[in-house]
Amino acid sequence: MAKTPSRSRTSQADRRERTRRSLLDAGRRLIADKGVAGLRISEITTEADVALGSFYNYFDTKEDLVDAVVGDTLANVATALSTKETEDQDSAEVVATAIQRFVAIAYEDPDFAQLLVHLNHSEEVMLGSVSPPATAAVVDGLESGRFKLEPEAVDIVVTTILGGALSLMRAIVMGRVGPGAELVYAEHALRMLGLAPARARQVVQRIA
Amino acid sequence: MAKTPSRSRTSQADRRERTRRSLLDAGRRLIADKGVAGLRISEITTEADVALGSFYNYFDTKEDLVDAVVGDTLANVATALSTKETEDQDSAEVVATAIQRFVAIAYEDPDFAQLLVHLNHSEEVMLGSVSPPATAAVVDGLESGRFKLEPEAVDIVVTTILGGALSLMRAIVMGRVGPGAELVYAEHALRMLGLAPARARQVVQRIA
Numbered sequence: 001m002a003k004t005p006s007r008s009r010t011s012q013a014d015r016r017e018r019t020r021r022s023l024l025d026a027g028r029r030l031i032a033d034k035g036v037a038g039l040r041i042s043e044i045t046t047e048a049d050v051a052l053g054s055f056y057n058y059f060d061t062k063e064d065l066v067d068a069v070v071g072d073t074l075a076n077v078a079t080a081l082s083t084k085e086t087e088d089q090d091s092a093e094v095v096a097t098a099i100q101r102f103v104a105i106a107y108e109d110p111d112f113a114q115l116l117v118h119l120n121h122s123e124e125v126m127l128g129s130v131s132p133p134a135t136a137a138v139v140d141g142l143e144s145g146r147f148k149l150e151p152e153a154v155d156i157v158v159t160t161i162l163g164g165a166l167s168l169m170r171a172i173v174m175g176r177v178g179p180g181a182e183l184v185y186a187e188h189a190l191r192m193l194g195l196a197p198a199r200a201r202q203v204v205q206r207i208a
Numbered sequence: 209m210a211k212t213p214s215r216s217r218t219s220q221a222d223r224r225e226r227t228r229r230s231l232l233d234a235g236r237r238l239i240a241d242k243g244v245a246g247l248r249i250s251e252i253t254t255e256a257d258v259a260l261g262s263f264y265n266y267f268d269t270k271e272d273l274v275d276a277v278v279g280d281t282l283a284n285v286a287t288a289l290s291t292k293e294t295e296d297q298d299s300a301e302v303v304a305t306a307i308q309r310f311v312a313i314a315y316e317d318p319d320f321a322q323l324l325v326h327l328n329h330s331e332e333v334m335l336g337s338v339s340p341p342a343t344a345a346v347v348d349g350l351e352s353g354r355f356k357l358e359p360e361a362v363d364i365v366v367t368t369i370l371g372g373a374l375s376l377m378r379a380i381v382m383g384r385v386g387p388g389a390e391l392v393y394a395e396h397a398l399r400m401l402g403l404a405p406a407r408a409r410q411v412v413q414r415i416a
Contacts, residue, residue: 156392160372167371184364188400197356
């Protein structure tokens with residue numbers, strides 16, 4: 001008896017999280033299929049098999065769901081990219097690979113990149129979801145001595161590397177920058193993190 | 209006789225440029241006084257002493273004028289900042305000072321900074337007006353041997369340094385970053401341009 005209320009609260013929270021996830025998954029599929037412009041909330045709830053009115057228990061507007069879809073996708077990508085495969089993997093390689101693959105989305109998935117760069121709050125969405133794993137990867141390289149950075153510079157460097165990546169992705173999507181920019185940027189971001197130019201070049205040559 | 213049409217064309221172009229400038233100046237004063245939100249086109253034309261209907265010979269919407277005001281201001285600031293005072297001035301000092309003063313706008317002129325970071329196309333406006341003088345300053349440092357950069361990396365590095373500056377200004381305006389970020393960023397941008405960490409530190413210590 002004593003456990004019933006807590007179990008019921010848990011399963012209610014679980015159910016909420018499942019419904020929210022269904023709406024996000026449906027939104028992601030529909031956005032991938034047909035873009036954001038003509039997307040209707042009723043389509044999302046039909047695809048998610050959720051009552052139309054329930055949508056508003058989870059999101060205030062369609063734009064909020066789109067922000068959440070993009071933020072979610074970015075957080076997954078960033079976490080996957082900035083996680084070391086083995087404990088002794090070089091932090092510089094981890095960060096350079098993460099930057100390279102992240103920026104390459106602009107070449108490889110132009111629909112998602114368009115969505116990202118045209119989002120109203122693209123920068124807040126991106127910083128909110130990508131900063132935590134990016135900061136962790138930078139701190140890791142700092143602790144291992146691979147990066148040379150004052151501790152108080154970490155937030156500023158992470159903010160500007162991510163902001164720079166977003167600008168570059170926008171330039172790629174708009175055709176202002178040709179192919180190969182992802183590796184060039186990864187190399188120069190490593191310089192920012194304290195690697196000498198020759199070292200930064202070696203790292204990107206290894207991951208290219 | 210032969211010269212009359214051309215002179216008349218010139219003075220017509222001059223007149224157009226003067227009227228456009230009056231509208232921009234009036235827009236700038238009104239924006240500084242009371243912000244963009246409640247700004248009306250009729251106020252701008254009254255302040256500029258221009259017929260209301262003429263506005264549309266120069267700008268399609270109020271937003272277009274605001275973009276032009278911000279772009280103009282940025283271009284002036286960037287050109288002033290990235291011009292050497294003397295021929296033998298160190299390029300690294302010129303660029304670091306330009307970045308430092310530019311980012312410092314977010315602390316010193318929060319109204320303008322708010323305008324800049326909340327603009328719909330803030331990045332395009334900023335890149336369009338600031339990229340040319342910024343690129344010239346970087347090329348200058350490249351030719352003098354002060355910066356170490358492949359020529360094909362220049363556009364990418366300028367785009368990401370400016371995008372990073374805009375992100376940082378947004379973070380400052382939103383209170384996510386404390387004081388002093390302008391010098392920290394200038395130092396790390398110099399690293400990106402190929403200065404060794406110790407050299408970059410020396411340059412910002414000289415300009416601080």
